[in-house]
Amino acid sequence: MSEAKKVAIIGAGPVGLAAAAHVLERGLQPIVLEAGDKVGHAMRQWGHVQLFSPWEYNVDKAATRLLATTGWNSPEPDQYPTGMEMVERYLEPLAAHTALEPHIRTSSRVTAISRTGFDKMKTKGREKAPFEIRYQNGQGPKVVNADAIIDASGTWHSPNPAGANGLSAIGEADTADRIAYGMPDVLGKDRARYAGKTVAVLGAGHSAIGTLTDLAKLARDAPGTQPIWLLRGSDPAKAFGGGANDKLVARGELGAVFTALVKAGSIKVESEFRVSHLVADGPRLVVGGLSACSARQAVVDQLIVATGFRPDLEFLRELRIRLDPAIECPVALAPLIDPNEHSCGTVRPHGARELAQDEPGFYFAGMKAYGRAPTFLMVTGYEQVRSIAADIAGDREAAERVELVLPETGVCNRSPAPAAGNCCGGPALSDVDACCVADEKAKQQGKSGCGCASSA
Structure with missing residues (x-):
């Protein structure tokens, strides 16, 4: 693809715009197609949520270099932005840059991709x-041609359903007016919908516990508000996180607050609750x-x-795509992020080699690249598109080079209350069979591993 001149980028979120900045630096022409009417459309839907990682991990280097030419006032690197602050202070100035703005087409939803003249x-x-x-x-259907494609369309608009078997619960579509997905703004614009109500939250990830924490706050101001946690698993402690052991401090603090709320009885817990059907009963569900x-x-x-998301693959049916059958991510990436096997939240840096498909010139990036896995970090996406842009430009050495040092999560998921000896030692650098750098070093020394992936 060294002669590729035009690169289509699907999605104008943080990773999509970063991809455009890297493509521009490589002397190639980006075409950014965004389904929403503004850049960062998905991020705006959860604009009230504070990120777990500070600004230093949420801005891309090529994007920063582009913004520097405008005298951009960069945020303090150690501050934690909300989704909306990311949009207003970073994405909007980036998209408005004179070098990038002409290449962005909003309200442009991709419906199908193929090769010209080839099924x-x-x-x-x-x-x-x-x-x-x-x-x-x-204005109706449009067509554009490109030499390469980076699909950074994300997964926000494809939430997992309530059903425990991966299918919609029986009656889920019929009761859609009483269901929200993801992280509604229960303390802000959606307050009236939840204040004074009995609200069940289904899920065990950070979206679920963040929403339950906000509902507990709402209950203090709006009498009658009752949060109920519907947990498919049997052990609530698995969702509490590592607290002070978590190197992403904001995430550790959330887990600690949530743990205290559950122990105080502010949140009713229904464990081993696998949703099968939903029925409207008058005004109730x-x-x-x-x-x-x-x-x-x-x-x-x-x-x-709040049970996570899955990729929309429908518009890619005419491309030769090879994905892991379980995670729906690129096959080479699966061993690094499979939550069934990988106990650590930190994933070692990866790029074009792991993300390329059998269709030359097509790449997944960002949250879309992770398929159904929940461990994505924004800075990982920036490293992905840096490598991909280099690969498209024919710079193989830069595509293979690792230019990212990830923050350690410091916590292994399989232990409900990790001790220091059970914490991961950062991402493995080269061994895809190692769950962390400590595990990798142990195996290189002929040992069975560091033990952090073992059950408590």
Whole structure:
């Protein structure tokens, strides 16, 4: 792809705009297609949420170099932005830069991609044909061609359903008016929907515990507000995190606050609750589920489903894509992020080699690259697109080079209360079979490993 001149980038979020900045630095022409009417459309949906990582890990180097030419006032590196602060102080100034703004097309939803003159079955000469990208805007269907594509469209608009088996719960579509997905702003613009109500939150990740923590705050000001935590697993402590052991301090603090709320009884816990059906009962919602021994139900006013996200792959059907069958991420990336096997939240840096597909010139990046895995860090996405832009430009040495040092999470997921000896020692540098650098060093010394991936 050394002769590629035009690079289509799907998505104008942080990773998509960073990709455009790197593509510009390489002397290539970006075309950024954003489904929303503004850049950072998905991030605006959770603009009230504070990030766990400070500014220093949330701005891309190429984007910073571009912004520096405008006299951009960079935020303090150790401060923690909200999603909306990221949009207003970083993404909007970046998108407005005279070098980048002409290349961004908002309200442009990609609907299909193929090779010009080639369907999925045809091989001979395929790699030389340009990509044909179809998208929809206010003027109807449009077509643009490109030499390479970076899909950084994210997963925000494809939330996982409430059903415990990966399918929608029976009745989920019929009761959609009483269900929200992700992280609604329960203390802000969505307050009226939840104040004084019984609200169930389904999920065990940081989105779930953050929302439950906000609901507990709302309950102090709005009598009658009752948060209920619907937990599919049997051990609530697994969601509490590592507290002071977590090197992402804000995330550790959230876990500590949430732990105290649960222990104080401010949040009702329903563990081993696997949702199977949802039924409207007048103004209320009956959440039916199963446990190991019996049928369960919770009667609530509102349900918030915070069970993660999955990639939208429909518009890629005519491309030759190879994904891990479980995680729906690039096959080479799967061993690094599989939550079934990988106990540590930190993932070693990776780039074009792990993200490239059988379709030459096509790459996944950002949250979309992680498929269904929940461990994505924004700075990882920036390293991805730096490497990808180098690969498209034909600079193999730069594409293979690692230019990122990740913050250690300091916590292994499989231990409900990790001691210092059970904490990961940072991301493995080269051994994809090692869960962390300590595990890697131990194996290089002929040992079985450091033990941080073992169960408590």
